[in-house]
Amino acid sequence: MIKIAFDPVYAHPLPEGHRFPMLKYDLIPGQLLHEGTITKEQLFSPAPCEEEVVLLTHDKPYFDKLIQQTLTPSEQRKIGFPQSPALTKRELVITQGTIDCCAHAKQNGVALNIAGGTHHAFADHGEGFCLLNDMAVAANHLLQQDPAEKILIIDLDVHQGNGTAKLFENNPSVFTFSMHGAHNYPFHKERSDLDIGLKDGTDGPTYLQLLHEHLPALIEQVKPGFAFYLSGVDVLDTDKFGKLKLSIADCRSRDAFVFHQLKQNNIPVTVAMGGGYSADTRIIVEAHCNTFRVARDVY
Template sequence: MKAFFSDHFVLPLPQGHRFPMEKYRLLREKVARDLPGVALCEAPAATDGQLALAHHPAWIEKISSGSLSPSEQRTLGFPWSEAMAERSRRSVGATLAACEAAREHGYSASLAGGTHHAYADRGEGFCCFNDVAVAARWVQSRRWAQHVLCLDLDVHQGNGTASIFSDDRSVFTLSLHGEKNFPFTKAHSDADWPLADGTGDELYLSSLQAALSDVAQVFRPDWVLYVAGADVYEGDRLGRLALSKAGIAARDRMVFDWCQARGLPCVITMGGGYARPIEDTVYIHFQTIELACTQHHARIGRVQ
């Protein structure tokens, strides 16, 4: 299975910044060390044309030129720099490259991405460009898929993704998220499953099973983009849910089994994760990649 990374994912930030940027380096190192069945590939930078599939040209230009206002930078959560602009392009490029790989073998991953708070004309919540939205439009433009499921299991609702596809019946947005968590004013996904603070493994997994069953009744995807957030973990600083690591593994297996039963390509993006120690977040992301790798090799009929 191929997984896409870039050293650009690790953006230098001001001292004391709360975003756990080091998780990307640590995840890449753990995958390289402990998952020989995964081929690590350098992520390309998304082009203006690719970004424009889901973003307004004026927003792309603002990021490229560094003409963000102080207010826009505060809402985004990152100070502008050339490194930030490059990181944002590479994050989208990784997901697009993963789509190309998944088309051949069914599963692939970006070791970043899941930037689901970015709207067509603005960014917020540490999300500059929406890699999931760009990828959905890109696979459609390549005629690899007609109907795309954006399956968002980050603890925060994918408000940007929901907004971008609010009038697009060819893309179905499904979000299971913390009801009282950010964003505090929610967008309207095609299916929203808000969960109470403290939701644990049993209720979460039964809700996910019901959500996937409901989707199968109303939408027939031929591609899945999966935001596999680690921030549903009981030890996450920002999550407010209470899933165990074993519960999160069961979540991922349920998603992959659902895709496998339907023969659907599945592209995995990391989404959020804010646990301390950071190694807990890295382990959860790694666990997702490991489970996807197992499904990948089962699909192609060999084990490495």
């Protein structure tokens, strides 16, 4: 049975002007349950991640600021959210959800977190709506359990996973692959192990051709025992910030290709949702729900 991490804290209210990014976290599980793609038995609610696990990745002075609510106004602006105890708890729960998904993925081939993909968080600061880097924390947790593990992070959000790239730049156990808009946020890119920067206006066929060229070769080269997949839907042509031209069908084909490649190579994968900023929330929800539908079909 495919397991899915979700807790109501994922969609906790924020002050006016900051709520839009959170709406989808209630709507996605509701839609999936309504249509019968998932059942309530597949959902699990994570506990907050423990400090000692977070500190495998993040610096203690930064973690203490999150817990003690002492981020400076400048640090809060860089993150994009005003600090609050609820926001910190949310991030800790999301991070543990990604960790828990790893254990479920090893049993079932795939597990999905309805939130997560907070790839702009660095060891000592957050930015771009990201406080803690959930996939990095989960990867380091896996490596603590098995130092011989080889991990592949497949980041297909439209924004480069700059925090993830920086966190693992000197770690040969984790290979970071980011396929993103070359002229999109973050404007200063870090160096992933493999970066594919896309021109503004890149269409679905071009995008999928590049993915088909690179991902199988990458799997053959890295030979990972575990993968993380950040399935952002801000690659859509309807996205307010994405600058790419993929259709919902293209996005679904992307997910299907990733899942088929990992499954046929017996690589378990934990999936996190990442970004999506289309003006019509229904489009965001539909595109994210497709990731779950495809996972159900493939696995």
